[in-house]
Amino acid sequence: MSAFWTTVRPMTSTGAAEPPTGPGARGVQGTLDDLGTPLVDVTFVVVDLETTGGSPADSAITEVGAVKVRGGERLGEFATLVDPGVPIPPFITALTGITQQMVTNAPPMSAVLPAFLEFARGCVLVAHNAPFDIGFLRAACTAHDHPWPAFPVVDTADLARRVLTREEVPNCKLATLARYFRTGTEPCHRALADARATVDVLHGLIERLGSYGVHSLEELRAFAKTPTPEQRRKRHLADGMPSAPGVYLFEDARGEVLYVGKSNDLRARVRSYFTASETRRRIREMVGLAERVRPIVCATALEAEVRELRLIAEHKPRYNRRSKFPERTLWLKLTVGETFPRLSIVRDCRDEQAVYLGPFGSLRQAEEARAALHEAVPLRQCTQRLTPRLIAHGRARTCALGQIGRCGAPCEGRQSADVYLRHVETARSIMEGDVRPVVAAARVRIDRLAVQLRYEEAAAQRDRLAAFVRAAARGQRLAALARCPQLVAARPAFGGGWELAVVRHGRLAAAGTVPQGASPWPHVEAAVATAETVIPGPGPVGGAIPEEVECVLRWLEGPGTRLVELEGTWSSPVHGAEGLRAWLERAYAPLEPEDGFRRGGRPLR
Structure with missing residues (x-):
């Protein structure tokens, strides 16, 4: 499908006589329908989009599908592929089936957008997870200088969360609702098919809304803004909340922590859970289970953020999604404690003699970084514990890497411990700060592959190097702060005065405030005197969890922050990975069609 197309069937006349007008017209008694627009008379345009990603800021539309309906009758359809102007990622192609070749001759969004706006003019827009689709359409209007029409918007996902129970559907995904309502079209991540399925879901939800007394468009939109009965019943849990920064814990009748959050205003944030603005299904379910909300007032927003991380890690609440583990x-x-050390992926830093790189967010990132290090340093890649006695007796397992020159084969006795130790020292130097050998080895390999026109393999090597650089830069930032026995900093407070933070080995040991106009030194001395004692453990961030160190670093890098006192040295390696951030941005920047690596990013230069 290379151009957009529409089919519109003529609308049937209602046959209703027009009301009399003029001086002789007689007044008539209004009906209940006069209180609003009956849903049977509302024209809905159900729209679905396929895109290259999840955000309009860095993604584009690849397909638009829409169905116009009124009174249960389909009036027309709108469908077109769209040339996004950017490469379609492979995982998007696997999900939707839309390939780069399919959109090559498709019209651009500048041509599709006016046609769609005309098709939807004067109608109510409907979408499943409407913020996603409407967000892309609004962004397209802004990009192409089209004013966004004041469309009323209905979100079928939000309606489903309000009228369907967990016993009826396990979730409110379109595929789940399509099975529940037995739609005539099965959603398949193609725009028109998903829009057709959403039409049937909309009709099924409207039938359910009748039992709630929703019969007009105005009642439908008001219903979408109304808190659930469970939310209204639990409003008293927000009583007595202080208007101060801090952490709040939702607890059930047994005292189990269900959810932990933070806010600069505890009262306003907790109250929002019992209003219509809270539409998350899991959180509404949590509110139904909660019997109390326990506030913990904090001196500053930084203390609140750190306490939230610690409490989530301690209680592992079932309704929190991040930072639980x-x-x-x-x-x-x-x-380094072995005769022939090797690189391994571990979940904790227990060995004080070992050298660590990270942290990594996934196993794949850790494996990519290890592969990049192996490209630069020929360390053994086998997992056996290799000892001189095992080698001398010929009981060590051998592998093919020694045969192809990727390893010195100490398992076969072809490489002594002293020679191998030189490679170990190189790897240690890389992991502790000097990333130049890894970058140099990767660039040589990438340039060789590019000369051979093996662009996809070159892009894979670039991605491998990028994983290493990101992890090294993150680890070096965290380790630099964690090495400092004590750091005291101050930042201007929002209402005047100063916020204070005492950081020991990367962990927030104390927080406080200095009132406006007061001398800061007594407050600084009191914060230091009452600060937590932190004994660093093994690893780059032995005194705290990585998320907490990153949180403290963001606060220290904020505008107006001043360093009051520092014990130790807070610095980054001269040849560290931090200086390669500009390379990462350039390597992954969008490309023009004539540039190399059309679908994989920029080559290294």
């Missing part, structure tokens, strides 16, 4: 953080470890 800091112990699952991955590290790349150089096992």
